[in-house]
Amino acid sequence: MMGVLEALEASGISTWVRESRSLFAFPMVLTLHTFGLAVIVGVNAVIDLRLLGFGTHIPLKSLKMLFPIMWGGFIVNALSGSLLLARAATTVGISGVFWTKMVLIALSMWVLMRIKRRVFDDESADARPIPNDARVLAYASILLWAGAITAGRLMAYIGPTRPEALIGLLVK
């Protein structure tokens, strides 16, 4: 595992992201990651809010068009995130906060797909009230994304070599 991470960190593009002084290297990759986050989480929040009863006049069918936009955000973040991981693979790759973030993103995406199947793939969804399990999924979606953002932000404050710092942060 460590061998793979070391090779990743030593690769050309990883070195460029890490060591280039250009604004297009690390700063731009980080900024793209922020845009991707805003698109996928923000647009997903709109869908969650609609399922939870805000903007009930918005036809569910029309919101189906938001899914490709969210996928766009996801792809941007998968790519920019891969670069950010490669840049410091030997430290980020063994960080508990990083893996927590990965799990939370996977769960968020799984919930989003469940929402799509339950509500948006159902042609008659607009004719019926929002099913209860879809509302539960909407709440879960908001909580999971908030958790993923929290873990992502904490990566900037908690070094991978000091997992106990998380506890220190909470207790202090």
Place this chain on the structure above:
Amino acid sequence: MNLPHWHLLLNHVPTVGFGVGVALFLLALAAREQPLQRESLRIIVLAALVSIPVYLTGVSAGRLIEGLEGVSAIRIRIHADAALLAFVVMELTGGVAWLALWQARRFTRARPGTLAAVALLAVASFGLMARAAYIGGLIRHPEVISAEDTAPIETAWLTNASVKSLVLNTTSVWPAAETIHFVGLALSFGIVLVLNLRILGVMKSVAFADLHRLMPWGLMGVGVNLVSGMMFFIAIPEQYDTNVAFQWKMLLFLLTGVNLLYFTSAEDPWTTGAGVDASIGAKAFAASTIALWAGVVFFGRMLPYIGGSF
């Protein structure tokens, strides 16, 4: 023009400009004049927005003139604390005034409770702003100082120093505020994107009036970010105010206020019904809103890398 110049120029907006807005608002309430009421609410929202750079440049101005001869450092501190209190109430007023505008569009009239809240908060803001301005005037105008002015006014529960110490001395506050800042960013950006993409022609089958319902959530994201963002600024102002990326971020953010007022109550977007193509004017506003918000996010994230003050 340097930052203190901007402070001296802009500080008339939350005092004189806002005062005019409040007077018109109270007049409109008394005369039951709906159009005048909406105009005055717009003035109040804009004054609350302009109060942001007034506060930010004031912190810089204070730091830059602190050491000058004839300048009282204590009075600067008292002015800054009075201004912080006035600023907080002013932003609340702006938020509730925006809500009244949103309701006026949505339900033809703003709810009486919202209007009453605007009236109370606006009068309080004006009083607090006038007090902050008066103390501010004393910093460089010794000729108007009277005996009681030398007695310090203490508002110990909310001061620049108390905010600074909370943010810097409690380890978890900064990361927590950063996290909240990113959640607020995602919420407001997502709603901005969906509303403006509709105007540009994506999801044409939705009437804009139906998406209008989501606007308070977007505003909530902005409000949360104003609070968390101000915590960073008050904690380490010198890291931000002379940073060119921060200045751009603030300029673009303030410009989004015009777009916000447009989409809150203008006729064009509101009447863009299901399946209807929006007007060219509305599309221009929508494209500029997305561009402005993208700029705010861009310069915000690039803060540590442009300008080099971090």
